[in-house]
Amino acid sequence: MTNPLFKKDIVSIADLSRSELELIVATAKKLKHQPQPELLKNKIVASCFFEASTRTRLSFETAVQRLGGSVIGFDSGGNTSLAQKGETLTDSVKVISSYADAFFMRHPQEGAARLAAESASIPVINGGDGSNQHPTQTLLDLFTIYETQSSLENLNIAFVGDLKYGRTVHSLAQALSLFNCNFFFIAPPALAMPDYILEELDDAGINYSIHGSIEEVIGSLDILYMTRVQKERFDETEYQHLKSAFVLTGSMLENVRENLKILHPLPRIDEITIDVDNTPYAYYFEQAENGVYARQALLALVLSNFFQEQA
Amino acid sequence: MKKKLEVQAIENGSVIDHIAAGKGVKILKFFQLTDTNQKITIGLNLPTGGNTTKDLIKIENTQITGVQANQLALFAPDATINLIDDYDVVKKFKVALPEAISGVLACPNSNCISHNEPVDSLFYIKQKQQIKLKCHYCEKSFATSFFKELD
Numbered sequence: 001m002t003n004p005l006f007k008k009d010i011v012s013i014a015d016l017s018r019s020e021l022e023l024i025v026a027t028a029k030k031l032k033h034q035p036q037p038e039l040l041k042n043k044i045v046a047s048c049f050f051e052a053s054t055r056t057r058l059s060f061e062t063a064v065q066r067l068g069g070s071v072i073g074f075d076s077g078g079n080t081s082l083a084q085k086g087e088t089l090t091d092s093v094k095v096i097s098s099y100a101d102a103f104f105m106r107h108p109q110e111g112a113a114r115l116a117a118e119s120a121s122i123p124v125i126n127g128g129d130g131s132n133q134h135p136t137q138t139l140l141d142l143f144t145i146y147e148t149q150s151s152l153e154n155l156n157i158a159f160v161g162d163l164k165y166g167r168t169v170h171s172l173a174q175a176l177s178l179f180n181c182n183f184f185f186i187a188p189p190a191l192a193m194p195d196y197i198l199e200e201l202d203d204a205g206i207n208y209s210i211h212g213s214i215e216e217v218i219g220s221l222d223i224l225y226m227t228r229v230q231k232e233r234f235d236e237t238e239y240q241h242l243k244s245a246f247v248l249t250g251s252m253l254e255n256v257r258e259n260l261k262i263l264h265p266l267p268r269i270d271e272i273t274i275d276v277d278n279t280p281y282a283y284y285f286e287q288a289e290n291g292v293y294a295r296q297a298l299l300a301l302v303l304s305n306f307f308q309e310q311a
Numbered sequence: 312m313k314k315k316l317e318v319q320a321i322e323n324g325s326v327i328d329h330i331a332a333g334k335g336v337k338i339l340k341f342f343q344l345t346d347t348n349q350k351i352t353i354g355l356n357l358p359t360g361g362n363t364t365k366d367l368i369k370i371e372n373t374q375i376t377g378v379q380a381n382q383l384a385l386f387a388p389d390a391t392i393n394l395i396d397d398y399d400v401v402k403k404f405k406v407a408l409p410e411a412i413s414g415v416l417a418c419p420n421s422n423c424i425s426h427n428e429p430v431d432s433l434f435y436i437k438q439k440q441q442i443k444l445k446c447h448y449c450e451k452s453f454a455t456s457f458f459k460e461l462d
Contacts, residue, residue, distance in 0.1 A: 012450060088428050111424035111448025118430075130422055132450050196452055199439075 005301040009117035010125045013135045013171045018178040021142060025152070027297035028143040028290070039300055040069030046100035047073030049127070050082065050089075050107040055266065055288060056127050056136070060104050063295035069303075072100060077108070093119040102303050123302045131167055137265060138171040140294035141225075144287040145176075148261040149222055152176065156220050158184040158211075161227035161246055161271060163193040168265045169227060170197055177201055183208035184217045188242045191229065213245050219255050224248070224281075226264045226272055243270070250275035263287050319352055324371040326393040327383065332356050334386045335366030341386070341415070341460055342379055349373055381409035385442065385461055408442065411435050416444070419457040423449035 004020055016024075045064045049057050052075065061071045074080055081087040089107070093116045096103055103120055105113060106127040113126035113133070128134040146152050157176065159169045163185055173183060174197070183201070185193045185208060192210070201208055211217055218224065229246050231239050248262065250273060264272060264284040276282050330338060335355055339345055347370070354367040375383075375392050383390050384406040394402040414431040425432045425448045433447035445452040455461045 014450070089424065090428050090430070107424070109422050109424040109427070109449075110420060110451065111446065114448050114450075115424050115428055115430060129424075130449070 006305055007123055009123055010135055011113045011117050012133045013138045013175050024139050024297050025143045025146045028293040031296045032293040038068045040067040043069040043101045045069050045071055046096050046103045047071050048105040049075045050077035052076045053106050059291040060295050063292050090119045097121045134167055136295055137168050138175050140291040141172050143294045144290045152179040155181045155222040157181050157223040158217055158221050159225045160186045161229050162191045163187040164191040166227050177204045177206045186211045221260055224262045228269050228271055247271050249273045253279055321369045321371050321395055324373050324395050325375040327368040328391045329389050330366040330387040332364040332366055338386050380406050384408045408436050416458050416460055418446045419453050420449045420451050
């Protein structure tokens, strides 16, 4: 079997086919159960965070080290030549390409990862470019959904909270549209799913519906994907009113499917009350842990012909 | 009935016809058609056969290229190009939207990396109910009205 992701850039979820997504999910599962501590031995991965990040950077660097690779890099743009001396991103990327075997980056501007991938001679993995893409979050979400449901097909999935600005929900809905899932969108009107995403779902022939509260649909869900409604987007009175419709509490979980799992990209503020944490449905902390396996899977596929050798 | 020419005929060159009224001057600017010593004749708000009006541009001794003709479609989807030789129309074609447009439009997203780096902008063009341009870099889609060069 040829590994189609070997030496490939991972910039946008839209660049990945259904079979490539399935390969990444299967690889993450394999690495979770059969660690490969020497797979990236003698490989150097540059971790370039032009914008600060906690979970993404730590889980990525953990992933490199769990596979036996070494990490070089920086954790904020402020100390780089780019910020201090006015070097272009294009030039920075060319130089870093000559040091490392792969390049993982986060940048505050949309399109930075695409540009970097075009300038770099080594594979580039996008860890978030402004409000645009965050493909490794989507991949860990897909892996978590697969892990909990044993399938990515024909699932009932609700997205709750800020569906307008949340790049996480946009990318995940786009990826899951390749697997014929049914979507339920639950958001305040001011934070509704953007029309361009709904148009894409229409084009793909995906079933979706829009609802005003979690209770309307919770009984038929396989996955409940919660996101944070950002307080700063509303005045206090409006926020307090909205909160009640878009907060998940333990008492709402009485008549749900046994296989229901609740996911959240974290950080959680108060949209999932802590009494939910101890129910069998809460899976957001396992989801965060899966970020390491999903990123290991990407690194393994992009940097080694491991799966070709196994075939 | 004798037909009266609203705009003077040209011997050799190109005529861009059926431009929506109000877009003619924008097209001149966008394609820098005035950066030439050749004679240019412009008709604005000319009556058409129906009750509408149109703009029209005639440029002497200049052939509108296929690439320019397709880019024209972004401003004037109904425009036609007439290539003139010795006062005769030797070729007439309608403009067609290109699949992509590179280098000439700035991304309306002010946070797009294409503004800060030494790269040409690139947009993929799609038309359903309306024309949308998707930035190759930031992946955001915009209607033509978002581009100051086109509006």
